[in-house]
Amino acid sequence: MKIVVCIKQVPATHEVSIDPETKRLKRESVEAEVNPFDLYAIEEGLRLRERFGGEVVALSMGPPQAQWALREALSMGVDRGLLLSDKAFAGSDTWATSYALARAVETVGAVDLVLCGKQAIDGDTAQVGPGIAAHLGWPQATYVSHVQDAGAKHLTVTRMNEDGHDVVQIDLPAVLTVVKDINTPRVPKLRDCRTALRAEVAVLTADAVRAEPARIGLDGSPTRVVKINPPPPRGGKTLVLDGSPAETARRLVHELRMKSLV
Amino acid sequence: MQHHIDKKMFHIEILSPKQKSQKLEEDLASFADKYRRAFDAGHVICIPDNPMGNLAFQGIELIQELGLPVHGDQVSVHINTFHTKRDLDAMLTAACDLGISHMLVISGDGSPRLPKLTGKEVGYDVEAVTSVELLRYIRREYPGKFHIGVAFNPYEPQDHELEKMHRKVDAGAEFITTQPVIESHPAVESLWQFGLPVVIECWMSKKIHLLSECVGYEIPEDTPYDPVSNLQTLMAKYPKCGFYLAILGFKTQFPILKDVWK
Amino acid sequence: MHTPTETDRAQYRNVWVIAEHRDGKLKGVTFELLGAARRLADARQSEVWCVLLGSGVRALAGECIARQADVALVMDDPRLAEFVDELHADALTKLIEKHKPEIVVCGATARGRALIPRVAVLTNSGLTADCTGLDIDPETGVLLQTRPAFGGNIIATIKSVSHRPQMATVRPRVMAEPEPQTARKGRVISEPLPTAVQHAARMKVLQAITNTAEGIHLADADFIITGGRGLRGKKGFELLRRFAHLVGGAVGASRAAVDAGWIDYAHQVGQTGQTVQPKVYMACGVSGQIQHLVGMQSSDIIIAVNKDPNAPLMKLADFAVVGDVFEILPAMMDEIRRV
Numbered sequence: 096m097k098i099v100v101c102i103k104q105v106p107a108t109h110e111v112s113i114d115p116e117t118k119r120l121k122r123e124s125v126e127a128e129v130n131p132f133d134l135y136a137i138e139e140g141l142r143l144r145e146r147f148g149g150e151v152v153a154l155s156m157g158p159p160q161a162q163w164a165l166r167e168a169l170s171m172g173v174d175r176g177l178l179l180s181d182k183a184f185a186g187s188d189t190w191a192t193s194y195a196l197a198r199a200v201e202t203v204g205a206v207d208l209v210l211c212g213k214q215a216i217d218g219d220t221a222q223v224g225p226g227i228a229a230h231l232g233w234p235q236a237t238y239v240s241h242v243q244d245a246g247a248k249h250l251t252v253t254r255m256n257e258d259g260h261d262v263v264q265i266d267l268p269a270v271l272t273v274v275k276d277i278n279t280p281r282v283p284k285l286r287d288c289r290t291a292l293r294a295e296v297a298v299l300t301a302d303a304v305r306a307e308p309a310r311i312g313l314d315g316s317p318t319r320v321v322k323i324n325p326p327p328p329r330g331g332k333t334l335v336l337d338g339s340p341a342e343t344a345r346r347l348v349h350e351l352r353m354k355s356l357v
Numbered sequence: 358m359q360h361h362i363d364k365k366m367f368h369i370e371i372l373s374p375k376q377k378s379q380k381l382e383e384d385l386a387s388f389a390d391k392y393r394r395a396f397d398a399g400h401v402i403c404i405p406d407n408p409m410g411n412l413a414f415q416g417i418e419l420i421q422e423l424g425l426p427v428h429g430d431q432v433s434v435h436i437n438t439f440h441t442k443r444d445l446d447a448m449l450t451a452a453c454d455l456g457i458s459h460m461l462v463i464s465g466d467g468s469p470r471l472p473k474l475t476g477k478e479v480g481y482d483v484e485a486v487t488s489v490e491l492l493r494y495i496r497r498e499y500p501g502k503f504h505i506g507v508a509f510n511p512y513e514p515q516d517h518e519l520e521k522m523h524r525k526v527d528a529g530a531e532f533i534t535t536q537p538v539i540e541s542h543p544a545v546e547s548l549w550q551f552g553l554p555v556v557i558e559c560w561m562s563k564k565i566h567l568l569s570e571c572v573g574y575e576i577p578e579d580t581p582y583d584p585v586s587n588l589q590t591l592m593a594k595y596p597k598c599g600f601y602l603a604i605l606g607f608k609t610q611f612p613i614l615k616d617v618w619k
Numbered sequence: 620m621h622t623p624t625e626t627d628r629a630q631y632r633n634v635w636v637i638a639e640h641r642d643g644k645l646k647g648v649t650f651e652l653l654g655a656a657r658r659l660a661d662a663r664q665s666e667v668w669c670v671l672l673g674s675g676v677r678a679l680a681g682e683c684i685a686r687q688a689d690v691a692l693v694m695d696d697p698r699l700a701e702f703v704d705e706l707h708a709d710a711l712t713k714l715i716e717k718h719k720p721e722i723v724v725c726g727a728t729a730r731g732r733a734l735i736p737r738v739a740v741l742t743n744s745g746l747t748a749d750c751t752g753l754d755i756d757p758e759t760g761v762l763l764q765t766r767p768a769f770g771g772n773i774i775a776t777i778k779s780v781s782h783r784p785q786m787a788t789v790r791p792r793v794m795a796e797p798e799p800q801t802a803r804k805g806r807v808i809s810e811p812l813p814t815a816v817q818h819a820a821r822m823k824v825l826q827a828i829t830n831t832a833e834g835i836h837l838a839d840a841d842f843i844i845t846g847g848r849g850l851r852g853k854k855g856f857e858l859l860r861r862f863a864h865l866v867g868g869a870v871g872a873s874r875a876a877v878d879a880g881w882i883d884y885a886h887q888v889g890q891t892g893q894t895v896q897p898k899v900y901m902a903c904g905v906s907g908q909i910q911h912l913v914g915m916q917s918s919d920i921i922i923a924v925n926k927d928p929n930a931p932l933m934k935l936a937d938f939a940v941v942g943d944v945f946e947i948l949p950a951m952m953d954e955i956r957r958v
């Protein structure tokens with residue numbers, strides 16, 4: 096099975112903030128890491144390779160420093176890393192990002208399966224996985240929590256939803272987005288990290304994947320982020336309830352019920 | 358372990374390089390250098406296990422990969438409960454092979470990124486595996502192989518903490534290492550009842566406010582603090598104890614250690 | 620490929636809500652979206668259309684109309700009985716191409732977030748994820764979409780100026796649900812499953828399983844009830860579990876409770892545990908060390924129950940309940956069951 100795992104480099108979240116003066120996102124100084132959800136996709140790719148043989152390729156679109164995300168994937172055991180990097184990709188929204196990634200998957204060629212994380216913790220949209228599937232014209236299953244079985248031409252997987260889960264059979268090639276329940280990602284060993292640091296990471300430009308200029312970057316992005324604000328401050332004051340348990344319960348349950356929260 | 362104290366050997370904590378380091382080779386060289394210096398000076402090298410949940414390399418793989426010397430007596434690795442059973446056993450076996458004889462067994466800070474031992478894996482019917490179950494597991498599966506210490510936190514409510522300490526001692530703890538103590542702490546005296554060697558942690562960075570997280574109350578950023586004089590105070594106050602030095606400066610502090618404990 | 624021109628854009632009218640339903644019942648998020656769509660359509664002087672894709676969904680048309688839809692657009696076909704992403708996306712794409720809505724909104728649910736991104740690519744339109752606010756820019760008539768990103772650390776406003784339709788998924792339980800008005804009149808338009816979409820599905824649903832209880836994830840829960848050292852042991856967490864079960868929530872824990880071995884690490888909230896952002900975060904016997912607070916402070920409503928009125932969490936909370944957890948929780952459970 097030839098598997099491409101899409102990984103995004105993201106800022107380590109808890110440190111992201113808005114500069115109160117410029118109202119812009121402060122992310123320069125912040126450490127970057129592989130999108131945590133993508134570690135599960137990498138791990139699942141490795142496990143599928145262990146079960147069924149084949150190759151796992153990690154693919155990331157981003158600036159040159161996104162190579163560090165690929166090196167992390169390499170240290171976990173993927174066979175090779177591909178960095179899709181070109182100034183022309185700058186400003187891509189999920190439409191353009193998924194288009195570029197789909198082109199890269201086609202460039203890799205003969206791919207059976209694309210694995211994505213559930214969502215990226217910065218953009219938080221969860222749109223890129225289904226977007227890749229649409230651009231490739233492949234079937235998709237999202238929020239996958241278990242891969243039961245694989246045949247030559249299809250996979251049987253469990254996908255989650257708010258009410259429970261479905262067991263579905265999906266033809267290959269396909270795109271899956273995976274959730275945390277699917278596995279526990281391995282922690283790389285020192286030896287493998289050292290090797291990964293020296294490994295070659297191939298860089299692909301927009302031309303190399305034959306991405307049409309009108310479909311990538313800002314020009315290829317239908318959406319525009321027009322404003323970024325800090326979240327509104329926590330509203331209101333603390334209401335202290337120190338009556339009898341019954342009184343307190345009545346008051347609290349009433350408040351929650353007014354907002355349909357119980 | 359008592360002989361560490363009798364022979365005036367400091368426990369020196371050396372933080373291992375972080376998993377995500379982009380200058381790994383440099384970090385490894387600096388780690389090896391500190392390790393050898395502490396080793397040659399006859400101290401005990403203590404290597405934490407993903408402290409604060411920050412992913413770092415394991416002490417045992419560092420020793421193996423860098424070919425560092427081990428004298429049965431002079432290395433103490435920390436082992437927490439955030440490992441797969443397979444990795445844990447591999448580490449413990451390697452520790453036996455390398456002749457590492459001391460370890461500090463802790464529940465651990467943990468991180469969502471790390472796997473967690475389950476009760477079933479180590480053979481205990483518990484809600485959560487803590488230092489106690491891990492200790493019992495190591496005693497059961499590797500009898501007589503290690504001298505095992507446990508952690509003590511003077512800043513937690515003491516009835517609770519001492520109750521836990523009884524469990525740790527019942528499980529086979531042979532020494533106790535405390536969280537950092539500033540000048541003195543009444544809770545330390547309650548440890549005498551266990552009749553075990555006690556090692557007191559001394560914070561060797563001037564930035565004492567960094568301790569806020571560990572002591573559980575806010576230490577203002579500009580609080581003046583002289584680590585060496587605190588160490589001397591502790592040594593005078595607790596003459597029967599050993600000392601664990603965290604964040605030791607190898608440029609200026611390390612060379613004077615030999616004059617501090619004479 | 621070309622970006623639509625002014626004249627192209629002018630052909631797009633009306634606000635569509637993609638209904639979500641299960642076992643023959645509409646989900647609450649559909650009503651919430653209909654309420655929001657009404658506001659947008661009024662501002663654009665256009666209509667609200669509710670799109671029903673599925674098998675046997677014709678029967679739901681009246682309810683959509685009662686909740687503010689002017690038109691129920693129905694594609695009722697047994698082949699749409701199970702949610703097959705590709706099939707549903709292709710079908711919806713055909714509807715959009717034919718009827719040209721100006722705005723399309725859908726719940727930011729597991730299904731919505733699987734379906735709509737696919738449709739956005741196929742229709743070459745912009746899609747904003749997981750919105751918590753939708754407004755019409757009074758000057759340009761463009762849809763202004765606000766959404767949290769970076770795990771709620773920022774709020775972004777996004778628009779899609781040149782492409783149509785403008786699409787958004789909307790977070791459930793943010794918008795108010797309109798009351799049903801049984802006397803409301805509307806039209807029903809039925810469309811067959813287009814032949815172009817009737818290709819053999821490349822995915823089939825073998826089994827659809829509904830969860831019974833438990834198993835609600837901390838990260839997904841709307842209601843989290845957390846216990847700390849004040850719970851005094853495992854028994855306390857049993858009480859929390861019963862409470863969580865009653866309100867359909869999940870159980871969390873502070874580091875102290877996890878270190879005590881009362882509950883598994885998977886439940887830990889805070890710096891070295893999980894970061895959560897539920898609608899209601901109810902902390903019981905949790906003092907609220909800063910390491911805990913960073914993991915939950917962006918929850919919508921924070922309730923703290925503690926004997927100690929000076930605990931840090933009692934200061935942060937919207938409701939600070941001074942009292943014994945073991946009295947307050949049973950009283951609340953009685954009250955919830957009573958009404």
Ligand SMILES: Cc1cc2nc3c(=O)[nH]c(=O)nc-3n(C[C@H](O)[C@H](O)[C@H](O)COP(=O)(O)OP(=O)(O)OC[C@H]3O[C@@H](n4cnc5c(N)ncnc54)[C@H](O)[C@@H]3O)c2cc1C
Pocket residue numbers: 101102103104130132133136154155156157187188189190192196210211212213214215216217218219220221222223224318320323746747748766768769773775777
């Ligand atoms: C504040 C803010 C809000 C935004 N809102 C929107 C919006 O509403 N709509 C929109 O279209 N765009 C939006 N964007 C742009 C969007 O974040 C980027 O297009 C981003 O590159 C991809 O989206 P995501 O981070 O949401 O990824 P998601 O769709 O959440 O990612 C899902 C998975 O796709 C894969 N993946 C994602 N990006 C990459 C990559 N670069 N390389 C390899 N694999 C990848 C990973 O497997 C990942 O787990 C927003 C950007 C910002 C800064």
Ligand SMILES: Cc1cc2nc3c(=O)[nH]c(=O)nc-3n(C[C@H](O)[C@H](O)[C@H](O)COP(=O)(O)OP(=O)(O)OC[C@H]3O[C@@H](n4cnc5c(N)ncnc54)[C@H](O)[C@@H]3O)c2cc1C
Pocket residue numbers: 404405406407408409410435436437461462463464465466467483487488489507508509510520521522524525534535536537558601852853877878879880881
């Ligand atoms: C010197 C030192 C070094 C450290 N190094 C590291 C490190 O390298 N890596 C790291 O991650 N952290 C480290 N820590 C931090 C340490 O992990 C935390 O302080 C930790 O949570 C404390 O763990 P503990 O081992 O003392 O175990 P605790 O969590 O305090 O002990 C668990 C206790 O819970 C009790 N228990 C279990 N079940 C029950 C029950 N049902 N009811 C009641 N009680 C129960 C057990 O009996 C046991 O006593 C270190 C701390 C110190 C002081």
